[in-house]
Amino acid sequence: MEELKNKDALTDVKSMNLEELTEYVKTLGEKAFRAKQMYQWMHVKHVDSFDEMTNLSASFREKLKAECRLISLKKEEVQISKLDGTRKYLFVLEDGNVIESVLMKYKHGNSVCISSQVGCRMGCRFCASTLDGLVRGLRPAEMIDQIYQIGKDIGERISNVVVMGTGEPMDNFDNLLRFIELLTDENGLNISQRNLTVSTCGIVPKMKELADKKLQITLALSLHASNQQKRLELMPVANKYEIHDVVDACKYYFEKTGRRVTFEYSLVGGVNDTDEDVNELVQLLKGMNCHLNLIPVNPIKERDFVQPDTRIITGFKNKLEKSGMNVTVRREMGRDIDGACGQLRKKFMDTTNDAM
Ligand code: SAH
Numbered sequence: 001m002e003e004l005k006n007k008d009a010l011t012d013v014k015s016m017n018l019e020e021l022t023e024y025v026k027t028l029g030e031k032a033f034r035a036k037q038m039y040q041w042m043h044v045k046h047v048d049s050f051d052e053m054t055n056l057s058a059s060f061r062e063k064l065k066a067e068c069r070l071i072s073l074k075k076e077e078v079q080i081s082k083l084d085g086t087r088k089y090l091f092v093l094e095d096g097n098v099i100e101s102v103l104m105k106y107k108h109g110n111s112v113c114i115s116s117q118v119g120c121r122m123g124c125r126f127c128a129s130t131l132d133g134l135v136r137g138l139r140p141a142e143m144i145d146q147i148y149q150i151g152k153d154i155g156e157r158i159s160n161v162v163v164m165g166t167g168e169p170m171d172n173f174d175n176l177l178r179f180i181e182l183l184t185d186e187n188g189l190n191i192s193q194r195n196l197t198v199s200t201c202g203i204v205p206k207m208k209e210l211a212d213k214k215l216q217i218t219l220a221l222s223l224h225a226s227n228q229q230k231r232l233e234l235m236p237v238a239n240k241y242e243i244h245d246v247v248d249a250c251k252y253y254f255e256k257t258g259r260r261v262t263f264e265y266s267l268v269g270g271v272n273d274t275d276e277d278v279n280e281l282v283q284l285l286k287g288m289n290c291h292l293n294l295i296p297v298n299p300i301k302e303r304d305f306v307q308p309d310t311r312i313i314t315g316f317k318n319k320l321e322k323s324g325m326n327v328t329v330r331r332e333m334g335r336d337i338d339g340a341c342g343q344l345r346k347k348f349m350d351t352t353n354d355a356m
Contacts, residue, residue, distance in 0.1 A: 007094055010069040014042050014141035017181055028063055036187075038064075043188035046148040048072040069094070071141035073149050079337040079344065086334030088344050089150060093118070093142060097135055100345040101146040101165055104333050109159030114146045116176060117167025122201050123236040124222070126266060128300045128343045129166035137172030143179040147189065161191060164199040164220070166345065170206035180217065193217045199264065201237045202246040211249075211256040219253050220262040220293075221246065225272055226280035234271070247284060254289060261290045266297045269308040273316055282323040292320065292327040300343060 013021060022035040034056060041053045049072070050056075050064045064070075073091035076098060080087050087103040102113040120127070121134035143163075151158045161183060163169045169176045176198070184193050193216035200207060201222045210219065223246075225231035231238040250261040263285065267273050285292070294317060296307040308316070313329060320327045338344040 007069055011067055012071060012139060012141055013038065013064070013068045014071045014145070015139050015175075015178060015182075017178070017185070018187060028060070028067070030060055034060065039187060042070070043144075043148075043182065043185070046152055071139065071145060073099075073142065073145045075149060075153065077344075077348070078153070079334075081334040081337050083336055084333055086337065087150070087154075088334065088337050089146070089153075090344055090348055091146060091149065093138075098345055098348055099138070099142075099146070099166060101150060102334070103150050103154065103158075106160075110154070110156055111160035111162060112147050112150050112158050113162045113165050114143055115165035115167050116143060116163050116169040116172050120167050121171065122168050124201060124224075125234050126268065126297055126300065126303060126305050128302070128346050131302055131346065132349070134167075134171075137175055138167070140175050140178040140182060143175070144182050144189075147183070151189075158189070159191070160195045160197075162197045162199065162220075164197070168201055168203065169198050170200045170203035170210075173206050173209070177213070180215065197262070201235060202241050202249070203237070204241045204245050204249045207246075207249040208252055211253040214257055216257065216259060218259055218262060219250065219257075220264055221250050222266075223263045224266050226277040226284060230272055230277075234268075243284070247288075250290070251288060261288070263290055263292045264295060265292060266295045267308050267313055267316065268297045269306040269312070271305070273308040273312055275319065278316060278319045278323070281320065282325065285325065290326065292325055293330050294327065295330045296332070298332075 011024065016024060018035060018039050021039055022032050025035040026032060037055055038053060041047045047053060050061045050070055053061060073093065075089060076092045077090040078087055085105045089101045091099050091101065093099065097118045099115040099118060101115060104111045115138065117137045118135035119133055120130040123130050147158050147161060180196065182188055183191050183196065197218040197220050199220035199222060224234050228238065228243040231243050253261055296313055297305050299305055317327055317329055338347060
């Protein structure tokens, strides 16, 4: 415990932007260009310790070791799909918490799905990540290091990032913004904003705040229902933000950024997969320049939600298409490894807790 307390008292240099780091380095009595060197070690070369920063003087490195922490995630487990090469990673944080990230290999490049929080407090009924509630939000460095560690592990460039793992990014807003700044910085990994997607369950004020930043990132909205009543049954957050207000926030995002919003819709057998749902969806999203992504629900053992039959899924998609909607069914990746978001972490925690 003592050790943990000490860690939090140390300066998290990897979550700083170059400007902040420069100011900080000056307070340690070093020249400004040292910040640039450190930034390169952290965000281009992705080293895991101050000792590896070999162009800094030994005495400066000692000072850094005494005053700062260099956040670096430890790979606990990797599952590799034999079907499509998808990799699920379990990382351990410095305080012992574990998080999950996924690498998906596509023809157009490598995409990483990262977690934004340890656990989640949103309570969506079908989601494994929220079953044990929220522990804490991730620091910017903890978000970005998921990408760095995976890049190092596969020895290839990561071209796309989706914030769709465990956690609600809008519930960790300031750290999310800093993460985006670091990820898209030309002095770092330099990933284009257009290659980043942030998914939210629909925290309206934060969606608007993000829109006002006028970034070029893609916003994905977890809709999952065609009307307020059904959404309430699946997503407690609907108690706070009504479905039309959430859709309006998406329209606002498009107005401010010109970026087409993606709606995610988990298809649950017998719950939201009827013709009536098709009609209501078409009405709800009428006139919007958007994309609808249908995701056959990934069953979790704690709930009895099931995927609709393939025939129903195809029918649902075709009817939406006929109504002029832009719609795709998400291809399932890594079917043979612990499927749905949060299931690998949950399994790990359940087994380690049993053992104690
Ligand atoms: N909190 C954010 C991001 C994390 S969840 C959000 O709600 O968007 C990423 C996506 O996976 C969301 O659309 C979420 O609703 C969906 N999801 C979670 N569990 C799922 C499951 N068991 N089957 C299908 N989709 C699921």
